[in-house]
Amino acid sequence: MADASPSPPPKTMRAWQYSSTSGGLEKNLKINPSAALPKLKPNQHLVRISAMALNPVDYKPAQIPGVARLAVGLPATPGIDFCGRLITPAKDSPLKAGQMVFGCAGNNPVAGGALGEYAVAGLQAVAALPEGMEVVDAATVGVAGTTAYQSIVPRVKAGDRVFVNGGSGGVGVFSVQFAKTMGCYVVATCGTGNVEFVKGLGVDRVVDYRTENVVEVLKGLREKEGGFDHAVDNVGTNEELVLGCHEFMKKEASYVIVGGEPTLQGLKDILKRKLLPGFLGGVKGKVEGFFPAHKTEDFEKMAEWMTQGKVKAVIDSRFKYEEAVKAFEKLKTGRARGKIVVDEPNSRLLLLKQGxxxxxxxxxxxxxxxxxxxxxxxxxxxxxxxxxxxxxxxxxxxxxxxxxxxxxxxxxxxxxxxxxxxxxxxxxxxxxxxxxxxxxxxxxxxxxxxxxxxxxxxxxxxxxx
Structure with missing residues (x-):
């Protein structure tokens, strides 16, 4: 899908921006009708956004006092996950101007700029949108898909037993599907209202954390069926689960934490895990932190699975561009089932769907x-x-x-x-x-x-x- 002569970008664009996060990032978001286009480096693509999806990283780090001003730079445009049209390809990229691409936007891991009409993306941070893959589905992959893919796919093999803590959120819906695609036996947690939904993703055993003691259930499964070969924690706030992972994991198996809260308590938990020995209350199992890296080949593989029907995008809700604040409010409830998508401002396809x-x-x-x-x-x-x-x-x-x-x-x-x-x-x-x-x-x-x-x-x- 390439346009031989895409229109050149304007000098300014519309973009949602914040200059403060006091009281919550979403309370400070405003549309800037004449924001400057992001500066393009030789190893970056310039894309015109067609749709984007939100992640907790779009607001949590920025709301830590001082981070937005010191680490992000203000005003800032949030948003990382996107799908859009390539306007200017990066130097030495095989992609062509006019192609539809998807991936992760921005120079900054906190404020990627995908809530603007145009954004930049690194050379390895995008892949071509394949035939048969919907724009809105591709927009959900970015951070969530990469996190789930890299925390599971290279680390497991067919027949492995995998535990996923948080199987119904933006990352979790990909985690369980990738593990099943790899041929694993999957156990995942979720709340009561999402049990049937998570079962529908192919999970072999769903643990309702509201009505069951997760650690005890996992220990029981180990005794009956054997320990887990791999675990991914997309929540990261249940210290009982983290500190007790040795009781349900196989020896030397990794418990990978990809979620968590950027709070003082969260920092204390991390230090406790790293510094305290097991006999003093520290971690006895093999617990690892995780941060994803952009790889075009990973995006391509995920897209392949999605076009083959092995993995599907799960969209909780979809908002118009002007409703970005409402989209953030929904994200911050922590109750989204899958991804939250925001459409590009002047999408004719959106107007058509709205009737x-x-x-x-x-x-x-x-x-x-x-x-x-x-x-x-x-x-x-x-x-x-x-x-x-x-x-x-x-x-x-x-x-x-x-x-x-x-x-x-x-x-x-x-x-x-x-x-x-x-x-x-x-x-x-x-x-x-x-x-x-x-x-x-x-x-x-x-x-x-x-x-x-x-x-x-x-x-x-x-x-x-």
């Missing part, structure tokens, strides 16, 4: 065809629509030089009619707006870009509301 506009020539209802005749596959449809959006945004910039606010009144009435779903007002507003000349309608003034773009597509495509 705001209708596609031409779309007999199979994929929400993407513009051919007017034969049906194209979803990936091709998406490529055409992404290209159209880029072209229309360029036209809006030109419109700023050609026309002024004299068209705001009929446009505003039309937008309000659409929002209110008032059929009578829609008809009247559409008639008024339709009386403008084709040239005037073509160059709608770019003020409040998303709404203007929505109206432009509605009218210029000659589609009904």
């Amino acid at each position: 705001v506009i209708m596609a031409k020539g779309d007999p199979l209802g994929c929400g993407g065809c513009d051919s007017g005749s034969e049906h194209l596959n979803k990936d091709k449809c998406r490529e055409m629509n992404e290209n159209m959006i880029l072209e229309e945004r360029a036209k809006f910039k030109e419109a700023q030089q050609s026309y002024g606010r004299q068209y705001d009144e009929p446009l505003t009435r039309l937008v309000n009619a659409v929002r209110a779903n008032d059929e009578e007002a829609k008809a009247a507003a559409k008639k008024d707006f339709g009386e403008l000349s084709d040239e005037m309608r073509k160059f709608v003034y770019d003020h409040n870009a998303q709404e203007r773009l929505r109206v432009y597509i509605l009218c210029s495509s000659r589609e009904s509301f």
